[in-house]
Amino acid sequence: MAAARLCRCRCRALLSRPAGAVRARRGLAAGPEMHFGFQTVTEEERREKIYQVFENVAKKYDVMNDSMTLGIHRVWKDILVHKMNPCPGTLLLDVAGGTGDIAFRFINYVRSVRQRQLQRKLKHHQNLSWQQIFESYQKDEFNSLGDSQVVVCDINREMLKVGKQKAEHLGYSEGLSWVLGNAEELPFDDDKFDVYTIAFGIRNVTRIDLALQEAYRVLKPGGRFLCLEFSHVSNPLLSRLYDLYSFQVIPVLGEVIAGDWRSYQYLVESIRQFPPQEELKAMIEDAGFFKVDYENLNFGIVAIHSGFKL
Amino acid sequence: SALSRHCHGLREGQQQSGSGAGSGSDPGAGSGSGSGSARPQPPEPSLLRFLVCPLSKRPLRYEEATNELINEELGIAYPIIDGIPNMVPEAARMTRKEAPAEGSERP
Numbered sequence: 001m002a003a004a005r006l007c008r009c010r011c012r013a014l015l016s017r018p019a020g021a022v023r024a025r026r027g028l029a030a031g032p033e034m035h036f037g038f039q040t041v042t043e044e045e046r047r048e049k050i051y052q053v054f055e056n057v058a059k060k061y062d063v064m065n066d067s068m069t070l071g072i073h074r075v076w077k078d079i080l081v082h083k084m085n086p087c088p089g090t091l092l093l094d095v096a097g098g099t100g101d102i103a104f105r106f107i108n109y110v111r112s113v114r115q116r117q118l119q120r121k122l123k124h125h126q127n128l129s130w131q132q133i134f135e136s137y138q139k140d141e142f143n144s145l146g147d148s149q150v151v152v153c154d155i156n157r158e159m160l161k162v163g164k165q166k167a168e169h170l171g172y173s174e175g176l177s178w179v180l181g182n183a184e185e186l187p188f189d190d191d192k193f194d195v196y197t198i199a200f201g202i203r204n205v206t207r208i209d210l211a212l213q214e215a216y217r218v219l220k221p222g223g224r225f226l227c228l229e230f231s232h233v234s235n236p237l238l239s240r241l242y243d244l245y246s247f248q249v250i251p252v253l254g255e256v257i258a259g260d261w262r263s264y265q266y267l268v269e270s271i272r273q274f275p276p277q278e279e280l281k282a283m284i285e286d287a288g289f290f291k292v293d294y295e296n297l298n299f300g301i302v303a304i305h306s307g308f309k310l
Numbered sequence: 311s312a313l314s315r316h317c318h319g320l321r322e323g324q325q326q327s328g329s330g331a332g333s334g335s336d337p338g339a340g341s342g343s344g345s346g347s348a349r350p351q352p353p354e355p356s357l358l359r360f361l362v363c364p365l366s367k368r369p370l371r372y373e374e375a376t377n378e379l380i381n382e383e384l385g386i387a388y389p390i391i392d393g394i395p396n397m398v399p400e401a402a403r404m405t406r407k408e409a410p411a412e413g414s415e416r417p
Contacts, residue, residue: 149356160394177357180396187364187388187397 034206037269043206050204051156053263054098058158060258061099062166067253068264076302077199080228081105083295083304084195088114088146093193093218095183095211096201097152098159100166100176107172110148117146145175151188153181154201184210188218195219199228203274212287219309225289231296231303232276238299246271277303352377353390363388364397380405 034046041049057064065073080102086092088110094102122133154160160178167176181187183198184207196215205211215225233239246268254264275283277294280303284292289307296303353361353372362369363381370379370388378387379395385406389396 151357151360155398157391157394157396161392164392164394175356177354178394179357179361180394180398180401181364182398185364185399187362187395188360189362189367189369192360 035270035273037266037273046206049266050206053266054156054204055158056260057258057263058098058156058162060260061159061162062101064254064258064264067257068250072298073200076228076297077101077105079297080197080199080226080304081109083306084109084197084224084226086110086113086148086195088117088148090148091192091194092148092150093186093188093196094150094152095186095196095198095215096154096204097197097199098154098156098163098201100152100163100172102197102199103150103152103163103176104167104170104172106150107145107148107175110145114144114146147175149175149177151177151179151193153179153183153186155180155182184214186214186218190217191220192218193220193223195224195226197226197228200230202227202229203270208275208283209287212284212289216288216309221309223309225284225305225307225309227280227284227305228302229280229305230271230274231280231294231300233300235299242301277305280305353379353393353395357395361395361397365399 033040034043035041036046036049054061069076084092084106086106086109090106090110092103092106094100094106097103118137122136125133125136128136152160152163154163157180160180164178167173179187183201183205196219198211198215202208202211212225219225233242250268251261251265254267255261258264274280277296277300281292281294284305284307287307288309290310292305292307294303294305352374358370358372358379361379363384363386365386366381366384368381368383370381372378373380373387376387377390379390379397380387385404386399386402387405388402
């Protein structure tokens, strides 16, 4: 109702879950046809379905990741953070980062870099008394992250809940915040973040171009965009094996472990529907990023795309 | 014991009432969607520096009484549930209930 007044034209398409009466009153069309896995659905249906998928799998998300990828997803995420190579003081926005995998790795990385920094600094102070050395450890203790911060943004409340619980369980508290937001319409101001990551999330965004534009907007000049996502395997033999594994094994695992065959069927189908490496690279360039490049991992099963806002 | 109000209750402008129960221990909670558990957790101050309204990108004001982030200009408030700000327009509620705000958009 009154929410209509708030929306600009660009927002009309984004209000995905208004009440039926509201939609009728505003005369919204059903929306363009989109894909949900191999099905064809409207934009709004797609949003709903994807939200449901992640709501259903949230609690078993990490377990499923480990079983589907035989634990290799951890290596992929490690590689992403190593590629990022953050230094203390970096401000990271992790979008679609629900369960916090990238955020935790970022914190660990920055903490260890900070440790080495402090040790190197102390080594240079040869003439300090033990008292002074002790005091400097105390002082820097409070700055173990060096003012680095990570904001985890996800559209799905269940995923964020799981992530927050994990953080408490693993003891991550400093420099970590959680926000429920839409990647196509981020609740952050312009030129704010040093790095923007989206790991295995951009595939589920309905309007990828909008998400990329928002990524560009919230990054500082000089900021880096990093996207880790399933991509296309060009090698034909490997591609067949991969297809076999994806369509025969993964949904079964989904049923056995998470009790949800359909969600994992969606997952493997959505991977096939996602644009290949070059196409995604072009989309990122369209959003305004420079020096856009990608790195294939495991023959293209996943790819890391990187771009800079200059 | 008083059960916490739902998100919908927030939309009607009522305050969250803390039930003091831990998440998952409420027999009536059922879905466990985390709607308004225990005492409202304020957001982290560092986060407030970054958050703006997703629609207009204007700064927000944290309202401690209702545990919401308020955009004065547009008159909307985003709830904070379990310490996580809910920054999607669908979740926001109108703060102004007078006719002028609504009347202008009725054809």
